[in-house]
Amino acid sequence: MLINRPPDIPTSEITEESLYTTRREFLLxxxxxxxxxxxxxxxxxxxxxxxxxxxxxxLTPFEDIAGYNNFYEFGTGKDDPARNAGTLRTRPWKVEIAGEVATPAAYDLDDLLRGLTPEEHVYRHRCVEAWSMVVPWLGIPLGRLIDRLEPTSRAKYVEFTTLFDPAQMPGQQRGILDWPYVEALRMDEARHPLTLLVTGLYGKPLPNQNGAPLRLVVPWKYGFKGGKSIVRIRLLERQPATTWNIAAPDEYGFYANVNPEVDHPRWSQARERRIGEFFKRKTLPFNGYAPQVASLYAGLDLRKNF
Amino acid sequence: MTRLALVTRVVKPLLYLAATLPCAWIVFALATGRVEGDQVKYIQHVTGTTVLVTLFLTLSVTPLRRATGWNEIIRTRRLIGLTAFWYALLHFVSYVVFDQSLSLADIADDVAKHPWVLVGFASFLLLVPLAVTSTNGWIRRLGGKRWQRLHMLIYPAAVGGVLHYFWLVKKDVRTPLWFAGVLALVFAARLWAARARGRRPARAQGRRRESSPLIRAGEDVA
Structure with a gap:
């Protein structure tokens, strides 16, 4: 059970955690x-x-963000998700909390997030296919939810599983990927204040094709790390297998940090096309979030751990 | 209307018109905001697909001619082949300008590192001499046999084009596989056409002698 007491301080008076934890950068x-x-x-x-x-x-226009999607559960074409995601029913929505937590259980999404106020975070979004957008997400820092779940000391990884239901997700009728889609983060990545559980976009509920009702956004990693339409969050001691890594281990690593120095085996990652622009621009290490996240990977060989 | 008149006065103008359609569609779609997401990728996808389709059509003219006995349709082949070249040029230019910002160093690096770029690049280069020697003057200068041998470069270019498409797709290779299948069918049809030609030479060759030397050059190299 989640304990939900009404807050005794109005939320408008609370300094946002992300602001608080990055107060030095803010002052800078x-x-x-x-x-x-x-x-x-x-x-x-x-x-x-x-x-x-x-x-x-x-900001990338809403029409592009909601019209140009990789969400293979609804088809592999970029416009397939916008066309086909109408079949997804996002309420009621259960999310199973499993693994190394105090009380594993299935929650209704609205109960799970009660009292956690979504906040707007504008992030660059870099796809592994070398295009990018700037998206005003509405979400909750994942760390806040993890705190509520009371992880055990063995919890080292967080795994996110997408809904598997070929009737609602017609793309799953073909074995293009090893369904259901699974992504995962290391615990320190999951708790990083930039990591979001997203419920909305442009101040509105998340469109189905963008991963409604609940998706992950990790802005310093390639977009495929952001699992969509999440039905299970599992805390684990060992690193789980992740979908794209299973599909092509030499092309998609577990970390998938945006890195202009390490090419995809078949194409360059040095530059990207911002949607709406014709010429490509340089890709930044960690998608421009190196000051905030590079320290997470100190000592790690980023060429091997791509 | 004779069959020759039908081909030159009706079919060819229609083909000219058809050749401009993909380009006109791109301009229209971009200008009216119909393209969501990556507009350059859209340009490259439409031009690239047009190249493959027109290459396949170019290769299909001779089998179609053998199957129907309509020798006049050979007069459409140069137009279709050049359409393939012009769209390959658009495709190539969009890569050089928009993807690489005209940086020769970056292009060299990309071509050297990534096989699908290399194959696409090489396939385009193979089409260049074919476009250059597509004129009547060059057919005459080279002579039918040598011209024909040179233009066999269309085979590796078509295979390379399909491979280029296959390699760029992330996971769902159904569409490139369709293209590969159609190309295999076209090749099979050409094999059949070459054998059919060997079996009934008299009538066809007699007809060919009646036509002008230029047309004959065109027909000989079919």
């Missing part, structure tokens, strides 16, 4: 901003908490 950014006002230094938005990028990181 504020300092840079003040300096810019004084005409001393150019204003750099890259230092802001949720990684708002340089000035040319304009």
């Amino acid at each position: 950014a504020a300092g840079f901003g003040a300096a810019a006002v004084g005409g001393l230094l150019p204003f750099s938005r890259t230092a802001l908490p949720w990684g708002r990028g340089p000035d040319d990181d304009k």
